[in-house]
Each structure stands twice: as C-alpha cells, then as structure tokens.
Amino acid sequence: MKILITGFTPFGGEKINPSYEAVKLLDDVIAGAKIIKLEIPTVFRKSIEALDKAIKSEKPDIVMCIGQAGGRFEISIERIAINIDDARIADNEGNVPIDETIYPDGENAYFSNLPIKAMVKKIRENNIPANVSNTAGTFVCNHIMYGLLYLINKKYPDIKGGFIHVPFIPEQVMDKRNMPYMTLDEIVNGLTYAIEAVVENKEDIKLSCGKIC
Amino acid sequence: MKILITGFTPFGGEKINPSYEAVKLLDDVIAGAKIIKLEIPTVFRKSIEALDKAIKSEKPDIVMCIGQAGGRFEISIERIAINIDDARIADNEGNVPIDETIYPDGENAYFSNLPIKAMVKKIRENNIPANVSNTAGTFVCNHIMYGLLYLINKKYPDIKGGFIHVPFIPEQVMDKRNMPYMTLDEIVNGLTYAIEAVVENKEDIKLSCGKIC
C-alpha cells in the first residue's frame, strides 16, 4: 500500500508551516504502508496541479493532505470540502478569489472517504486532542481538499482521500497571547495514528463527534 | 412579498431559545414584506415536516430559518448545509442520529441562495457583529437548513432560503463563565437588517468574509 501525504508551504506571515514540518518527520513506512511526502504551494490552482501530478506519477492508494489551522486546539479530521474559494488574505502568489466556484462541473461539496471517526478515536486514545471538523474554511486548505476529492470523483475512483488540519507549533505562538498550539512531536504522532487508522479501517466506525453549531 | 421566518424550541437544557424569542419580536412588516412567524420543534425530521407544511400553506417568497449557536460571538449567516445528521446530544424527542444521510437523493450539500454577504454587510453597518459561517454544525440547525434547501431544490424552485445562527442572550449566560452573548434587542435588530438586505438585494455583493480555517 502506498500513501501520498502532503503539507503546505508557509503562508500568512508565518515563517514555517507545521503541516509540512510534521510530514517531513513521518516514518517512511507506517503500518506497512509506504509513505510518499510532498510539499505543495499555498496557492490556489497550482496546489491542485501539483497534487494531480504527484498522484499521476506515484499512483498512491490513499492521499492525505495536511494543512495549518492557526487558532484551533485539536488535530481536526475534516469531514467535507465545499465548492467555493473565498479568501480573506492573499495566497502565496497574491490571489484573493472571492466567492469563486472551484470546479463548475463539481458537486457543491464532497465528503472525505477516509474513516474519519476511526482516525479521531485512534488519535484520542493516545492522549492527543482530536476531533472531526465540519469546515476546512474557504482558503487554500479547503481548495486542495475539494480538488483532491474532485479528482478522486472524476479520475481516480479507487483512491481514498481526505484532509487533516493541525494547530500551530510552539515557535509560532511565542509572540501571540493565549494561542493554542501543539508540539511538533504531538503532531507527528497524531498524523502517524491517523495513518494507522486509515490502514486498519476499511469502513468507518460509529462514534459521536457531531457539533451542535 | 411574503417571508416565512422560523425559530426553534429550547433544547440542550436551556429554558429558552433566543431564535424564536427574537422571531416573536420582529415587526409584522419589514421593508414592505409580510413576515410570517413559526416556531418549529428541535427534532430531526419533524422540524422539516413542520417547515414543509408551512411553506405549502403560506406560499412564501423567502424562507429564513433561525437557530441558537451557543458559544458564538456573532450573528452567523450560514453559507451551506450538508447532507448528514451527527448528533452529540439528543434532540427534543430523544433522537441521536450518528452519521446518517438526511436525504439519500439529495446533494452532498446545498448553498444558501440568499445574498449572504449583503446580509453581513448591512448588519455590521449597524454595529452588530456578524459574519458568514461555513458550517451550521451537524445537529438540527444544519438539518433544517439542509431540509429547506432540499425542498427548494426539489419542490419549490422559486423560493429563496437560508439559515441564520444567533448567540445566547444574557439570561442564558449568567451561570456560564466567559460565554459570549447578545442582547435580545441586538438580535431582533440584526435579523431585521438581514431581512432588509434580502429584500433589497436580488444578487449578492462581493465582500471578503472568507475563513482560512
């Protein structure tokens, strides 16, 4: 089994992006699966192009994209990506799309087809805060997740894919007051448990992770 | 023009629900539109049935459903509803669906077809915090919003509809520490501005309200 796992370049004034910092530190084999690591640009469109190119050449069974969620307390396993770009800040090439459809022939939204509840359960059992999230935002993180699931839907029906948001790491919060973070070790371990859960669970489990609002 | 506006019954241990408390206090005519008010049960399925029945009998041009978002600071204009029920607590009849599809023949998600950015702009201009939200959760609020947009899509193509989340009101937070709230007056005013924006804007405006994550 082969798993392609991506992280992003730094954006929004940050000097590092914990998503790729963590991806770099993952073992090369996890739960028997070969791990292929890729850094993709925090840029609308180009990020999806880079991902599509890597899928074509690597032919992975599973694709997991990782992104930074500054301000979140937990590792967030994203449930769904929506067909809209709505940027509050510029991406790394200055694009600021507002309310633009990502793919006119795509569905309004795609659900991750990874076992998201099993991933949450495994991470939590190892004392790392995790939860399902019902929004990946409307910036490049949602964009790449939507792009991945669109590609799976249109071109790669046998691939399983999804997205994980990770908090800031300590060096990013030293000059921010009361900002949640996780150590890089915890993030690397959390992603490792998530990958193990994906390999171990063909079907997702039933687990209450809903949100009232 | 006729606008059907709904609020929910109290749930989750609260004695009141600010959504219907505010709906009750709305003027009967706003921006020239006749306002029809309806309280619907915080119950999966029954809430949609009550809404469908009211749409059939009242034949409104616009339907706006309002719900309580305990813990949020702003009036949230919801962008999208997703085809899943995932309850963390029981609804008012004891139902706790986990990861159940709302309508098997529905799309993964439906976007509100109200002018959400114009609504945010008008509320903010009147010094009431407001923003677009990209998730209505996975409880009865998302359920009714999805149900409304499903009905519009399948049976009532000429209706415009969407969902607004409102914060707690003061009496709900007196025994909670550091919990955001709005006065009932602010919520009533905010909903009134939202309704005015809906009447005044056939098309939505461009306004940056995106979220990074």
Next chain:
Amino acid sequence: MKILITGFTPFGGEKINPSYEAVKLLDDVIAGAKIIKLEIPTVFRKSIEALDKAIKSEKPDIVMCIGQAGGRFEISIERIAINIDDARIADNEGNVPIDETIYPDGENAYFSNLPIKAMVKKIRENNIPANVSNTAGTFVCNHIMYGLLYLINKKYPDIKGGFIHVPFIPEQVMDKRNMPYMTLDEIVNGLTYAIEAVVENKEDIKLSCGKIC
C-alpha cells in the same frame, strides 16, 4: 451623598473609551446620591493628580473609577490594586514604566473598600454579566485604583473607593474577530446598579465569587 465617578480618555489605538462614554450617560442623581462625572487622562501620575484635585474640590463620600478592559466578557468589580506599574504599551504621553513602585511609602496592595460582592449581585440580578476580578492589570487602570486607595489611606480616610472594568462596546469590536463586548446601554445600566449597591450596602455581603486561578 456625593459620588465622584471617573472614566478614562481613549488609549491603545482605540478612538473611544467606553468607560467615559458610559460615565457621561449616567443620571445626575442615582439612589439619592449626587453623581459628579470626571474624565481623567490615561497617563501615569497625571491621572492620580487629576483625581486628587477633584477629590479636594468636590469632597465626595464615594469615589468610583471606571476603565476599559478589552477582552473581558463581564463587568469586573476589582478587588485589589497593587503597588507596581508595568506597562506593555505606552500611555497617552509615551510613558512605559517597567516594574516601578507607584508609592514607596504605600502598602504592597490595597483592597477596595466598596461592597464588591453586593455590587456583583445587583448587576447580575439584572441580567448583566458581572464578577469580582482579582487583578486590574499593571497599566493605568491599576495605577489609578492604587492611587485612589493610597489617597484614601493617607489623606481621605472617610472616603470609600474602588474600581470597575468594563468591556469594549460594539463599535470597537467590528474589526476584531470573536471579541467580547457589551452594549453601551448595558454598561450604563450595570454601572447604575453598581452605584445603587454601593449606596444601599454599608457592609459587604457574603457571596461566592472566588477564582481558582
């Protein structure tokens, strides 16, 4: 009975200061007491000089100083002021004292001699969030509270005095995300209830308002 009540000038980049905005709107007589209103500069030392001058000329029975506490959710009745200036930002004349004693002959700290629990109780009974706070910070708010209680201790033993922190008002949070606020009406009402409680309670009541940390 005569009550001197002060608010501050705007600081820290804000265009208004809700403390004096609210003081301006107080009735001229509350609970039979004459209310004297004073705006004082958000400046170390000069604020205390302005207060001392007003106490000398007005000869009040009670002095209540009000200040802005951006980021707090509640009206905070301050319990204690400490003998230290430690500024994170400059005051309105550019002073940035770090770890400087306010009065070398003053005590380490002075407790408010207002009935702080009775004030909290009365405000809360009227559905306005309020609590006792155990720190007024180390900027000009703590400085004026310490200065007031030092003056009471050294020169005006018959005066009762204390400090109240109030949250931002709506126009201050429109460009801040997830920032708590109160409407100006709520703040004016809250201060009025606080003043009533001071007039009505010669001794404080027993009420659990402690904080674990």
Next chain:
Amino acid sequence: MKILITGFTPFGGEKINPSYEAVKLLDDVIAGAKIIKLEIPTVFRKSIEALDKAIKSEKPDIVMCIGQAGGRFEISIERIAINIDDARIADNEGNVPIDETIYPDGENAYFSNLPIKAMVKKIRENNIPANVSNTAGTFVCNHIMYGLLYLINKKYPDIKGGFIHVPFIPEQVMDKRNMPYMTLDEIVNGLTYAIEAVVENKEDIKLSCGKIC
C-alpha cells in the same frame, strides 16, 4: 544551594494534578542546586502547615510552589499573593472559606522575591509559552503562595520564594472542548528553566510582561 519545590494533590474532580506530576520528574540536581520535592494537600491551612514543617526540616535557600491553572495557556510566574481566601469550590477537606483573611497580621499582599521576569525570559527562549501573572486566584494556590511569603517575611527572611501555575496536561483535556494544555515534558522543562533562572539571577531583569487588564 537547596531548593524546596512543592506540588499539590489533585482537586476539583481531576484525577491527577500536573503540578506534582511535573515536580516528581524534575532532576535531583538542577544548575548545581539540590532539589527537594514535596507534595502538599490542596487544603486551606494544612497546606501551609506542611510547607512550614518542610522548610523547618530542610532549611532550603529557595522555595518554589507549583499549582495547576486549568484554562491557562502558559506557564504563569505569579507576581503577587493576596491576603484573602475566597473559594468557589470546596478544597479537599470540604472547606469553602468566603472572603476570609489568611493572616490578620499579614500585609494585604506580598510580592514574590524570585526573579520573575528572568524566569519568563528563560522559559520563552526555549519555546515554551510563559508569562508573568498578576493573580494566583483566591483558592489554595494563592493561599500557599501568600502563606509562603508571609512565613518568609515573618520567620525566614533569607529565603527566596514564589509560585508558578502550570496548565492542564493532555489526559486532563481529552473530554473538554477547546481547553488549552501543555505536555508533561514541556512543563518539566519549563520548571527546570525557571529553576535555572532563579539560580542564575540574583537580581531580576527588566522585561516588559505587563498586562493592560
């Protein structure tokens, strides 16, 4: 040099207290100083008695008491302790004092005589969030800090002492939503840096750590 460092027993429904969990893991010698570890009960009065007894028998040069601050994001170096007990919950023997003076012959408050800014600086330099706090609350943490500084003032003038609050650790937040925490490793490291700073700095440094409110 000998340093007595204390942690508390669990309280408030928690099964562990990160303060003593961390103290247990400290090296026996840090920066050349011998570290004496003591667990004290989360009980008003008895905690001070246990501390006084240990000071008498161990004759330390420095005493640092550590406590749990659930809800805080940072390691908090406390600046000051105040002469009041005001419990919101019962201590571990059911005591719930409200507004009781700790020592009638004590000052209103005592400042820590540890180099608090140097401690913050050293911890932060090692990428662990830390700050000065101006309130240790009004529960047993403030009580022991006040008791320690009262004892130093009255009986042990050559001892230096102070208090550090530490956040929850991961296992305590797995069932709490959006609750800040630190790993036990980070806390142990943070306390070690704090101890090193105490040994290395006879006088405190100038560093802006003030709070506006």
